[in-house]
Amino acid sequence: MPPRCPRRVRSHPARAARLAAAALAAVIAILMSTGAAHAEPSPAQLEAQIDEAWNQLEPTIEKYNQVHTLLKDNQAKAAALQRQLQPLEAQVEAAMGQVSEIAVRAFKGGQVTALDVLLHTDSPEALLGQLAVVNEIARNQRASVRSVAEARDKLAGDKQALDAIIAQQSQQDADLAAKKKEIEGKIAELQKLRQQAYGSGGGTGALKPVACPVDYLGGPGGTAAKKACSLIGKPYVWGAAGPDGYDCSGLTLTAWAAAGVKLRHYTKWQWEDTKAVSRSELRPGDLVFFFSDLHHMGLYVGGGWMVHAPTTGDHVRMAKLEGRPITGYRRPG
Incomplete structure (x- = not known):
């Protein structure tokens, strides 16, 4: 007898539908529970995280600006002192070379007596004259060499003190530079947060939402405001003052x-080098400072707006002053 084909089992339509519905409900429940456990932060929450993290990073950047500028200034001063020391050293050497044997012995405190002259003198008159000459030579050479040597020693002392300061600042500069990798790592994390919230463009809106400057003003302030407006769109680069990128100061x-x-390239120096103005006196070009440690600043362009370099991953842009932790307003010039 030939083998029989296995019997095909037909599923009941209603039963299959019930099974499919139950499976779909289970999947939805799993997805909903996963979504609840790993809810993504809102754009507002991400922006708050970015602001908080950046406010911890920016003071380090501004401190680096200060230390690095001071270090370069002091290195230039040390080089200038070294240039002054070289001719003084040569003058001392030349003066010492020109001093006669007797004058050198006198300058060094050696024994110069009448016997030294007597051995080479034929008469008492010549003896007295030559003794006078010896004394004059010794006196003049001592004064000449001493004045140059004192100037040399003072400059050498100044340079030694400056070298000690440079060594300390070089260590600070190196320490801050060593943090660059760590800072850049944190910055990269912040940028990822920005991309999650706003997409790869990294923007939170138009960089220039209104005319810039908002209020036209002639003179230096107006020129500064127009220049700041012309830089809108340039990337934020910490420690930079153009032309390809800028930090706030x-x-x-x-x-x-x-x-x-x-x-000067440091927020606190710009605060110190400018004069205070009130909110009612604010005009385009004035500087606006934020936070108690003055680690961020912008340039007022009128109408309640400023231009600033906000944070890494962002660009020079306009922003409203309203709602920000303003410490004060200052005016250059």
């Missing part, structure tokens, strides 16, 4: 440089 010093006013 690098942006403001570049803007005011266009008006012929020199500011």
